[in-house]
Amino acid sequence: MRRLNARSEARRPGRLRLWLRRSRRFAKPAALGAIALVAFAAGAIAWRSGLPGQLAEMVRERIIAATASGGLVVAxxxxxxxxxxxxxxxxxxxxxxxxxxxxxxxxxxxxxxxxxxxxxxxxxxxxxxxxxxxxxxxxRTPFAIWQNRGRFALIDRQGRVIVRDAVERFAALPLVVGEGAANEAATLLGVLAMYPEVQRRVTAAVRVNQRRWNLRLASGADVLLPEGHEAAALERLIALHQENQVLDRQLIAVDLRLPDRMVLRPVPGEQPEPRQTAPERRTRG
Missing domain, CATH: 3.10.20.310 (membrane protein fhac)
Structure with a gap:
């Protein structure tokens, strides 16, 4: 047993030999790193020395060629x-x-x-x-799909176009329509997010005359919002819906553009709304 152990120990490399073996793996990268450092230093000296442009470029090309020959290439x-x-x-x-x-x-x-x-x-x-x-x-983070003049584009929160092709895979994003809709989409959608009862029914937001918005609902109705007062109008709409489920009724439009009244336009042939279910209609002149 002692002889076997002695032979095993004799065959076992010493610490110095092990260190040398391991260091070989890092020798080439270290050498190349040194070459790169020297090359950078040489380039800096050439630039600081004020060599003529043509000569400086020649020195640079020589340095690049030398380092490439030494293995400093894109792998x-x-x-x-x-x-x-x-x-x-x-x-x-x-x-x-x-x-x-x-x-x-x-x-x-x-x-x-x-x-x-x-x-x-x-x-x-x-x-x-x-x-x-x-x-x-x-x-960039996709934010909405913008439809304008029959063309679709994927836009980010700032309204910048990301791509105009193959936007179908982003169909779950909100759809905004019309001239100027892309730049104003983030403001409207931010307000709409505060009213999930309305938001989940909206299929598109249409920019009208680059001034205000109409919301197209899944039912086919349009909600006409006033310019600059979208949140107040949606508050009124939610209050009426909680009383009379107006968002689930068959309507052509819900006009909220005037602050003192709400106009409901029913689908032709539908029974008129009971007056008590929409008290704001009594204010019409």
């Missing part, structure tokens, strides 16, 4: 934060390609190109030497 590109944006579109916009010199990668230029993409709100570009470029994007 991997990763993307973080992508949900809706197309991966191939992001890669194409980045302009990155395998084998491209790492020192020829301009994070600022790539960031600008990425932020020009429809889905990208913000972007950041990280060079992780020796050969990894990591792209971080923050996408």
């Amino acid at each position: 991997r590109v990763t993307v973080e934060g992508r949900t809706h944006a197309d991966a191939a579109e992001i890669l194409a916009a980045s302009g990155l390609a395998q084998g491209q010199p790492m020192l020829d990668v301009s994070p600022e230029a790539i960031r600008a190109r990425l932020e020009a993409l429809p889905w990208v709100e913000q972007a950041a570009v990280q060079r992780r030497f020796p050969g990894h470029v990591h792209l971080v994007i923050a996408e």
Whole structure:
């Protein structure tokens, strides 16, 4: 047993040898990192020394070529934060390609190109030497679908168009219609969210003359809101609905544009509303 243990111990590498083996895995990255540092320093010296433009560019190209020969080239590109944006579109916009010199990668230029993409709100570009470029994007958040002149577009909360194609998958989002509706959608939908009894019945919000809103209900009725006083009008509508379930009745329109009256327009052929169920109608002249 002692001989077996002695042989095993003899074959076991010493601490120094183990350290050398482990350090080999980090030797190349460390060397490449040193090359990159030297290259950056050389470039900075060339720039600070005030070399003529053509000569400085030649020095820069030589440095890039030398570091690329030493292994500082793009080997991997990763993307973080992508949900809706197309991966191939992001890669194409980045302009990155395998084998491209790492020192020829301009994070600022790539960031600008990425932020020009429809889905990208913000972007950041990280060079992780020796050969990894990591792209971080923050996408715009879909807020509503905007219909204008027969065309549909997906918009964000600020009313900016994200995409105009393939918006069907966002059909669950609110629909706003008309000229100027995109820019004012967030204000109206914020008010509407305070009245879930109305909100769940609304199928579209239509901007009228870029001034006020009509709400199209699932029943087919239109609720005509006054300009700038949407919340007060909805308060009146909810009060009437709690008394008489007016939102569930067959109506063409509920006109709330005047502060002192509410006008109900029934579907032709329907029985007129009992006067006591809509007391505000008695104020009509």
